Amino acid sequence: MLPDVLIGQSSKSYFTHAQALEWAEVVGRELSARYPDWDQPATGTFLCVPYPLLPLMVDRLGPLGTTLGTQDLSQFGPGAYTGEVSAELLAEMGSKLTMLGHPERVKLLGETEAVVGVKAARAAANGITPILVAGENDPTQDPREVMTAQFEHRLRDVPLDAEVMIAYEPTWAIGQPEPAPAEHVVGVVAALRELLADRPNVRLVYGGSAGRGTFKAIADAAREVGNEAGIPDGVFLGRFGLDPLAFLDVVDEVRTALADRL
Numbered sequence: 402m403l404p405d406v407l408i409g410q411s412s413k414s415y416f417t418h419a420q421a422l423e424w425a426e427v428v429g430r431e432l433s434a435r436y437p438d439w440d441q442p443a444t445g446t447f448l449c450v451p452y453p454l455l456p457l458m459v460d461r462l463g464p465l466g467t468t469l470g471t472q473d474l475s476q477f478g479p480g481a482y483t484g485e486v487s488a489e490l491l492a493e494m495g496s497k498l499t500m501l502g503h504p505e506r507v508k509l510l511g512e513t514e515a516v517v518g519v520k521a522a523r524a525a526a527n528g529i530t531p532i533l534v535a536g537e538n539d540p541t542q543d544p545r546e547v548m549t550a551q552f553e554h555r556l557r558d559v560p561l562d563a564e565v566m567i568a569y570e571p572t573w574a575i576g577q578p579e580p581a582p583a584e585h586v587v588g589v590v591a592a593l594r595e596l597l598a599d600r601p602n603v604r605l606v607y608g609g610s611a612g613r614g615t616f617k618a619i620a621d622a623a624r625e626v627g628n629e630a631g632i633p634d635g636v637f638l639g640r641f642g643l644d645p646l647a648f649l650d651v652v653d654e655v656r657t658a659l660a661d662r663l
Contacts, residue, residue, distance in 0.1 A: 403468065403530065403564055403604050404445040405662040407635030408652045410642035411449045411472060411500060421454045425461040427645035432465060435653070441466030445635070445663075446652060449500050449532070452486050459495040470498025470529070473506065476519040488527040499524050502555060503534040504572045514554035521565075522558035530564040531555075532637075536571035536609070544571070544589045545596060552596070564602045567593060568637045574609035575639075581609055583622035587631030590619075594630050608637035613650050620658040632659075 416424065429443070436442035444466035448458055451472060458469050474496075475485035491499070501524070502517040521531040533555050537547040559565060569589055574581040586607050597603045607619060616636045623631040635655055642648040656663060 402602070403566065405634060406445045406656060406659045407447060407566070407604055407606055407637075408445060408648075408655045409447040409449065409532075409568075409606060409608075409635065409637040410648055411637065411639050412451070412454070412643065413472070413639060414451060415640070415643055416450070416454065418454065418457070421450065421457055422461070424643075424645045425458060428648060429462055429465055431645070431649050432652070435649070439466075443467040445656070447498055449498060452491075455491070455494055455496060463495065468497050470496050470500070470532070472500045472503070474499045474501075474520060474524060474529070476516055476523065478523070488523045488529055492527045492529055496529055498530050498532055498566070500532045500534060500568075502551070504536075504538075504570070504575060514551060518554040518557050521555050525559045525563040525565075530566055531559065532566040532568055534568045534570050534608070536569055536574075538572045540571075540573055544569075545592045548593065549596060556600075561600055562602060563600075564604075565597075565600060566604045566606065567597070568606050568608045569593065569633070570608040570637070577610045580607070580611050580615050583615075583618040586619050586633070587623045587626070587628055590623075590633050591628055591631040604634045606635040606637045607633045608639065610641075611636050611638050611651075612641035613647060613654065616651065616655045617658055634662075635659075 432442040447468040449470045449472050474488045477485055479487050501520050506512045524531040535548045535551050537544045571581050620632050
């Protein structure tokens with residue numbers, strides 16, 4: 402089972418092998434120093450990296466409790482699919498997560514909802530938790546309506562009891578100077594909990610230009626209006642977390658905000 406508190410990082414395609422190694426060394430060392438009483442001080446952290454970096458991260462951060470995964474997987478199983486990386490192979494290599502449906506892949510590579518759904522089913526069938534990156538394209542759309550349509554395709558063949566992580570990342574907030582407003586996120590997260598109430602093993606995190614202070618602002622906004630259901634289970638960083646010390650600050654921030662769940 403995934404932890405109740407989650408702090409994730411997608412390195413996209415930024416890291417060289419040497420940079421990834423340095424990042425892992427800093428994060429591992431600092432988490433061990435900051436949480437010396439924890440048997441696995443990285444518990445609750447998760448990391449999605451390009452395929453070639455998976456073994457490095459499994460070796461360096463896996464023993465500390467980080468859950469490792471990739472940023473995609475093949476819609477096909479093992480076979481004559483040149484250039485593809487199957488869920489079966491990734492599971493064997495230690496991948497526990499995979500990102501699916503990210504707007505960058507939809508825009509740049511033309512991925513369809515049907516393809517994302519096939520990938521999600523293949524992931525779940527091989528013990529890999531799909532991280533479904535979901536959200537509306539612009540602020541004028543109804544997030545619940547948009548994501549209801551997305552989940553109809555993406556979760557169609559994923560068993561109800563399977564582990565699933567939903568990363569709420571409104572497309573209009575990705576790559577922007579600021580994340581979506583905290584009050585907006587609170588409302589959407591609460592709506593998502595209702596929408597996915599028939600799935601007992603769902604985790605909800607916020608992404609989309611998230612950084613230092615983002616999660617605290619969301620948690621504070623939810624508690625101010627008495628809406629605990631609107632507090633996500635964590636946060637999913639992109640470019641902000643490429644700095645290992647910035648990532649570590651967010652780990653501390655989320656763990657402090659959700660201390661009652663640890």
